[in-house]
Amino acid sequence: MKARVYDIKWLFACLFTIAGFSFSQIHITEDIIWNGNKLLSDPVIVDKGATLTINAGVKVQIKFIDTDGDNIGEGKIEVLGSLKIEGTPSDPVLFVPIDTTENKHYWSGIIINSTVSNNSLKFFYINNASTGIDINSPVMITGSTILHSGETGIHVKPVSNGSVFLSDIFIKHSSEHGLIIDSPNVITNWVHIDSCAGYGLVNESMSITSATNLRISHSWNTGLVNYGDLSVTNSIIENNRHGIMSFTGNLVLQECDIINNGVNGLLLGGYGLNTISNTSIENNGGYGIETTKWAQGELNGSWSLSSDPTLRVNNCNIQGNHQTTVLDQTEYDGLWDDWKSEKYSGDGWTNGWSARLIKSIPFGRIGWVSFDYNSNNGGSDFSWQPCTGNSVWSYLAEIRNSRNQKITYLPAPFQCYWNPLAGENSNIWHSYENFTGLITENDNYENWIINPEDAPSSDTYSIWQYFEYAYVPLLDTDQYATPEIKNFKIKFYHGGYEVSSYSDNASIDLTLNYWGQTNGIDTLFNPHGTTPFSFSDFYGNEVKSAHSSINKTDGISFTNPVARSSHQEVKMLNITWKTRGWIPFIDIAVSTDMGNSWTYIAEKIANTGNYDWWNNLITGETFYLRIHHSNETSVTSQIGPLFVIENITPIIRVKTDKLDFMTKLTSLKFTILNEGGGPLSWSLKDNQKWLSLNRSSGVTRNQSVIIVNVDRTRLKSGNYKGLISIASNSGDSAIKVRMAVAQPNMSISTERLDFDSTKTEMSFTVENGGGGYIKWKAKPEPDWIILNRESGTTWTRDVITVKVDRSLMAGDIQTGPIRIRSNAGNSSIKVSMMHLADEPDKNTPSGIPYYIQYPCGKDFFDYTVY
Numbered sequence: 001m002k003a004r005v006y007d008i009k010w011l012f013a014c015l016f017t018i019a020g021f022s023f024s025q026i027h028i029t030e031d032i033i034w035n036g037n038k039l040l041s042d043p044v045i046v047d048k049g050a051t052l053t054i055n056a057g058v059k060v061q062i063k064f065i066d067t068d069g070d071n072i073g074e075g076k077i078e079v080l081g082s083l084k085i086e087g088t089p090s091d092p093v094l095f096v097p098i099d100t101t102e103n104k105h106y107w108s109g110i111i112i113n114s115t116v117s118n119n120s121l122k123f124f125y126i127n128n129a130s131t132g133i134d135i136n137s138p139v140m141i142t143g144s145t146i147l148h149s150g151e152t153g154i155h156v157k158p159v160s161n162g163s164v165f166l167s168d169i170f171i172k173h174s175s176e177h178g179l180i181i182d183s184p185n186v187i188t189n190w191v192h193i194d195s196c197a198g199y200g201l202v203n204e205s206m207s208i209t210s211a212t213n214l215r216i217s218h219s220w221n222t223g224l225v226n227y228g229d230l231s232v233t234n235s236i237i238e239n240n241r242h243g244i245m246s247f248t249g250n251l252v253l254q255e256c257d258i259i260n261n262g263v264n265g266l267l268l269g270g271y272g273l274n275t276i277s278n279t280s281i282e283n284n285g286g287y288g289i290e291t292t293k294w295a296q297g298e299l300n301g302s303w304s305l306s307s308d309p310t311l312r313v314n315n316c317n318i319q320g321n322h323q324t325t326v327l328d329q330t331e332y333d334g335l336w337d338d339w340k341s342e343k344y345s346g347d348g349w350t351n352g353w354s355a356r357l358i359k360s361i362p363f364g365r366i367g368w369v370s371f372d373y374n375s376n377n378g379g380s381d382f383s384w385q386p387c388t389g390n391s392v393w394s395y396l397a398e399i400r401n402s403r404n405q406k407i408t409y410l411p412a413p414f415q416c417y418w419n420p421l422a423g424e425n426s427n428i429w430h431s432y433e434n435f436t437g438l439i440t441e442n443d444n445y446e447n448w449i450i451n452p453e454d455a456p457s458s459d460t461y462s463i464w465q466y467f468e469y470a471y472v473p474l475l476d477t478d479q480y481a482t483p484e485i486k487n488f489k490i491k492f493y494h495g496g497y498e499v500s501s502y503s504d505n506a507s508i509d510l511t512l513n514y515w516g517q518t519n520g521i522d523t524l525f526n527p528h529g530t531t532p533f534s535f536s537d538f539y540g541n542e543v544k545s546a547h548s549s550i551n552k553t554d555g556i557s558f559t560n561p562v563a564r565s566s567h568q569e570v571k572m573l574n575i576t577w578k579t580r581g582w583i584p585f586i587d588i589a590v591s592t593d594m595g596n597s598w599t600y601i602a603e604k605i606a607n608t609g610n611y612d613w614w615n616n617l618i619t620g621e622t623f624y625l626r627i628h629h630s631n632e633t634s635v636t637s638q639i640g641p642l643f644v645i646e647n648i649t650p651i652i653r654v655k656t657d658k659l660d661f662m663t664k665l666t667s668l669k670f671t672i673l674n675e676g677g678g679p680l681s682w683s684l685k686d687n688q689k690w691l692s693l694n695r696s697s698g699v700t701r702n703q704s705v706i707i708v709n710v711d712r713t714r715l716k717s718g719n720y721k722g723l724i725s726i727a728s729n730s731g732d733s734a735i736k737v738r739m740a741v742a743q744p745n746m747s748i749s750t751e752r753l754d755f756d757s758t759k760t761e762m763s764f765t766v767e768n769g770g771g772g773y774i775k776w777k778a779k780p781e782p783d784w785i786i787l788n789r790e791s792g793t794t795w796t797r798d799v800i801t802v803k804v805d806r807s808l809m810a811g812d813i814q815t816g817p818i819r820i821r822s823n824a825g826n827s828s829i830k831v832s833m834m835h836l837a838d839e840p841d842k843n844t845p846s847g848i849p850y851y852i853q854y855p856c857g858k859d860f861f862d863y864t865v866y
Contacts, residue, residue: 028081034058039098041065043076043108048115050081056091056123061098062107072130072150075107079114087123089143089585089604089631095126104150104175105130112139117162131155132171135183138162141169142606143584149174153193159183166191167606168584174198178216180299181205181228189606190584194218200240202299203230206249213550213584213607216240221330223261226251226272227298229662236548241328242267243284246274247295248306250662253279257548260284263328263494265321267363269503270295271307271770273663273740278546280317286328286364286494287526288321289313291503294362302334303362307743308504312719317546318498319516322524325454325495327367335361338486340377342465345480346472354466360459363502364492365528366399367454369408370433373397376426377484397485398464399436401457402528407436409450426481454493458528459502500526505533507743509719514539514546554581556627556637563639568647568677573615577627577637583607585630592623595638604630617644647677650700652730659708659724659735663742663771667709670735672726674700681729688722690715691737708737714795715741717772744824745770752830755804760836764829766820767797775823782816784808785831804833 024042033053041063046052054060065074077083077095087093097106109129112119113136123143126132132146135156146153146169153171156164156179163185171178171193178193178200184207192215193200200216203209205228214235216223223240224232228249236257237243243261244251247270256279258265265284268274269292281288295306336359344353375396399408410432437453465483472481494500498515501508510533515521518540525533560576567573575588586607589598601613617623624640653673661668674680683697684706694707708724722737749765768774777791778800788801802818818829 028052034060037061039063040075040077043074043078046077046079046081046083046114048080051084052077052079052082053084053086054093054124055086056088056093059094059096061096063098064101064103064106071103072105073103073107076109076111078111079119081114082116083110083112083114083119083121085121085124087143089123091123092143092145093124095124095129097128101128104128104148109134109149112137135159135164138164140165141167143168145170145172146174147172149176151176152180153178153196155180156183156186159185163187165189170194171196177202178219181209183207184209186210189213189608190582191215192217192582193223196220199223199225199299200237201225203228203249204299205229211235213582215550215582222267225299229664232256234548234550236551237261241330242286243281245296246270246272246309248272248297250664251275252660252662253277255279255546255548257282257551258284258288262286263326264288264290266290267292268309268311269293269306269362270309271743271745273310273742274312275660275662275738276311276313276316278315278543280543280546281321282317283320285324285326286321287496287500288318288498290363290494290499291501291508292362293503303332305360307745308507310507310719310740310743312509314509314512315543315546316513317516317543318513322496322498325493327454327493328364328491331370331489331491333487333489335490336463336488338484338488339463339465340482340484340486342484343480343482344472348472350467350472352467354464356466357463359461359463361461361490361492361502362459363500364494365454365457366401366407366436366461366490367452367493368433368435368491369399370431370487370489371397371485372429372431372487373410374427374429374484376481377429379426379479379482396465396467397432397483400462400464401455402460403455403457404462405438405455407438407453407455408432408434409439454496456528497526498524499533501530501533503530505530508533510535511537512539514542549578549580550582552580554583554629554632554635555579556583556586556629556635558625558627558637558639561625561639561642564641564643566643566645567615568649568651568675569615569617569619569644571615571647571675571677572673573613574610574653574675575613575625575627576610578609579607581635583629583635586627587630587633588613589626590623591626591640592617592621594622595624595626595640598626615644619644619646649676650674650678650680650728650730651676652680652682652726652728652733654726654733654735657733657735659737661710661737661739663740665710666712667707670706670708672698672700672704672706672728674702674730676730683727685725685727686722686737687725688720688737690720690739691722691724693724710737710739712739712741712771714773715771717741717743717770741771743770744768744772744774744822746774746776746822746824746827748820748827748829750829752832753802755831755833757834757836761801761803763799763801765797765799766792766794766822768794768824770824777821779819779821780816780831781819782808782814782831784814784833785816785818787818802831804831806833806836809833809835 026042026044028046028050031051035055037059039061062075085093106128109131111134117138119139121141125145128148130150132149132153153174166188169191174196176198178196180202182204186209188211190213195218197220199221200219200223203226208229210231212233216237217239219240222242222245223237224244226246231252234255238260240261242263243258243265245267250273253276258281261284263286265281265288267290294303296303342355397410435452437451556579558577585604588602589600591598621644622641626638628636653675655671659668680700690711692709698704720739724735726733747767747769753762766776773795775793784805786803792798814833820827
């Protein structure tokens with residue numbers, strides 16, 4: 001196949017064969033610029049050391065390459081060197097199929113896999129790529145629209161030695177997910193993800209990821225899923241399945257709207273720390289907030305019991321969620337194991353048999369269930385006593401809720417009411433699938449109907465196998481019937497209350513919120529979950545600040561400077577503003593002639609809400625400042641007059657007013673700035689023993705960086721608050737400090753201890769990998785296991801010595817467990833013991849190897865007299 005890239009004479013093709021197919025790759029080996037439209041009929045590789053620059057307005061058309069016939073295109077642009085896309089808002093770069101197609105795997109997309117950190121991609125479209133952008137190295141992406149991806153719009157894989165910045169991104173109609181983050185140091189701003197068939201955004205980064213001005217809507221699955229550490233500010237999560245799910249990691253939400261999602265607003269589990277403030281959680285179809293001890297370990301992974309999440313919800317609006325209930329159509333399998341352990345026998349008419357298992361669910365209430373049932377799996381093939389009739393249910397296998405109400409009814413169309421086994425052939429699998437509910441009964445035992453019903457229940461259900469009186473044809477045999485139930489699949493109801501919890505409510509703080517009403521607030525919490533909640537302090541009116549601003553009419557307003565204020569010459573002026581609506585980019589201009597003419601000091605910069613401008617105007621000048629939407633200049637704000645004065649007075653500014661260490665961070669920094677002209681003298685004071693500063697005072701002419709450390713040693717699990725007070729010759733201020741100590745997490749150093757014929761003493765450790773302390777007890781079950789201590793309390797680790805008493809041996813090998821219980825979970829160690837080896841021959845000189853003493857083996861000769 002001949003490589004074809006129109007108008008690019010400096011490219012060359014390397015022809016090679018893969019799996020019997022011959023196709024070319026185009027290698028770019030030196031710096032080059034694409035000025036005109038291109039047609040790519042082969043994969044393009046930007047080699048190490050080379051830079052590909054694509055100018056504004058270029059249209060890159062891709063031909064469909066499919067050498068293996070799987071209908072997945074192999075065209076791509078892979079960057080091993082450097083890529084610069086120089087589109088503009090009015091003249092973007094386009095990457096599109098040459099054909100009109102609905103194939104979302106038409107080509108592979110752009111792969112950033114370089115060793116440099118100067119990749120910069122601005123204002124471009126990508127259509128119909130399997131993964132729009134596959135990121136494996138540092139990159140800055142601005143103004144990207146990614147449509148109709150076959151898998152994921154953008155996938156950020158682990159990136160070392162650099163950061164990934166995503167700004168003004170629009171992702172729509174991905175067949176799987178919108179954005180996956182699996183790397184530290186990822187910052188997103190003004191990202192809109194819409195109508196993806198999987199999840200909207202998935203965060204798997206255990207380092208802090210920041211998302212500001214985020215909008216996720218109409219995801220078929222959950223809008224935002226968090227498995228790591230994520231901070232979300234001024235964002236809207238709406239019209240998805242669940243709004244947000246978060247497990248194991250730390251989630252911080254501020255100034256967000258979690259609204260109109262089909263099921264829950266938030267579903268929180270695992271051992272994560274969740275902090276939600278100034279946020280509205282409203283009008284979701286299920287619960288506003290639901291917590292669980294369960295967690296999903298990874299994307300699309302299985303669910304399992306974990307630990308209790310910690311949740312702080314303050315200054316929020318939580319309302320309108322309790323008015324609806326919804327049956328989530330997601331089928332969960334693997335929550336309940338197959339039931340295979342039961343058996344029974346009978347010698348004709350049998351008065352009854354029953355078995356029961358207690359099961360728990362992670363959330364909601366069971367609304368639909370399916371399973372497979374066999375009354376005698378693998379047993380002999382016989383029939384129960386035949387019978388005729390037209391009843392519709394059997395209690396051979398059933399599920400009951402926490403009220404002991406039957407909610408499933410196994411069909412048995414040939415069953416007699418006095419004999420539930422009638423007509424049932426053994427060793428036959430039957431599949432059950434139906435909504436849960438109660439049945440309409442009648443005295444004729446026929447044509448009973450299941451009425452789907454959201455029956456109240458806690459998280460505990462029971463599975464029953466039983467009959468009361470039946471003919472069991474195992475007379476004069478040693479056979480057993482072995483019933484089995486397997487392949488449980490469950491759908492859940494959610495809703496009817498604002499909040500539901502199946503986790504420990506001692507770790508949940510719901511104070512100072514608005515609930516949409518001032519009376520009967522206790523009725524807004526699921527009474528069948530874990531109660532009570534702490535909500536005694538609440539607001540009587542809606543919290544106006546508890547909303548995102550991006551859903552409002554576009555607007556801009558200055559917050560600093562203020563009109564008629566004075567600013568020193570040759571000094572940095574911090575310009576701050578607030579915006580309403582979707583305004584990803586702004587322009588800033590200055591005028592010194594009362595607004596008759598303007599000079600730009602910044603153009604098309606990301607709307608972060610602040611900009612530091614070096615004021616080099618002359619003392620005595622009067623000036624005005626203006627900010628406007630880069631793409632809509634009618635959206636503007638102007639401030640003035642402002643005056644330039646001589647630079648002689650120190651002016652203090654502290655760049656932050658809060659520090660949040662969450663559960664993992666031990667050190668953070670803040671900066672004291674002097675925005676005036678004279679020396680700034682300052683002093684610091686903290687109010688907590690666990691809080692320390694690297695400096696307590698100083699003099700600043702420009703800026704000083706302060707390091708703040710926290711020490712969690714010997715602190716109990718929970719949330720902590722502190723304050724750093726700042727006093728200066730330019731005024732006083734303070735910084736609020738938050739810190740959390742995680743729940744304890746016990747790990748045992750080994751799963752087994754093997755005392756072979758040479759060992760008399762071994763040890764294991766009980767280690768706390770989390771926060772707080774572990775209080776443990778260890779109990780050896782057999783008497784021959786001896787511990788130097790059987791209980792303890794540790795903040796870090798305890799070492800336990802284990803000995804064995806071989807005088808109690810009853811055979812050649814003994815085994816038994818050590819059971820370990822603690823406030824952080826239970827575990828066990830399997831111990832095995834053998835007889836000690838024979839004592840060495842005292843007449844044998846020391847230091848002679850065994851193989852020289854006994855060259856044929858010690859037991860080679862048999863000296864027994866026969």
